Amino acid sequence: MLALIQRVTQARVEVAGDTVGEIGAGLLVLVCAEPADSEAECERLLVKLLRLRIFGDAAGKMNLSLQDTAGGLLLVSQFTLAADTRSGNRPGFxxxxxxxxxxxxxxxxxxxxxxxxxxVASGRFGADMQVHLVNDGPVTIPLRIEPRAGTVAG
Incomplete structure (x- = not known):
């Protein structure tokens, strides 16, 4: 499972001009499932998202997690994270x-x-979405949760 994590001061997702998901300070996470993924990868990704210490403490150090700050979590599906750009100019998915x-x-x-x-808020799977955000820092972190050996996909 692929994710692109962005620490934000605010973020929202619109579909056809209507806001379908919105948060204040927290994490905007673009998410892409891969063919070998299962529910187990979702569970491991969520644990990582809630515990990742990328928010500033009183001293300004990245020491606090989303759980510590009670910040918002905005999840947006984004299959283009799996883009293969190794050959040609048109990505494959x-x-x-x-x-x-x-x-x-x-x-x-x-x-x-x-x-x-x-x-927790979310975008709408498969919809043409417009994502608005104010990246805080900026802090943007790519993350990949690999399927574990013996995990059954699908």
């Missing part, structure tokens, strides 16, 4: 999970997040 699996895993991640954290 065969590294992304097929839409049915991608939707199921993204919705599972959102459900897990809402059960574990108080301030």
């Amino acid at each position: 065969s590294g992304a999970a097929e839409p049915g699996l991608g939707r199921r895993l993204f919705e599972h991640l959102v459900q897990l997040a809402r059960a574990a954290h108080s301030a």
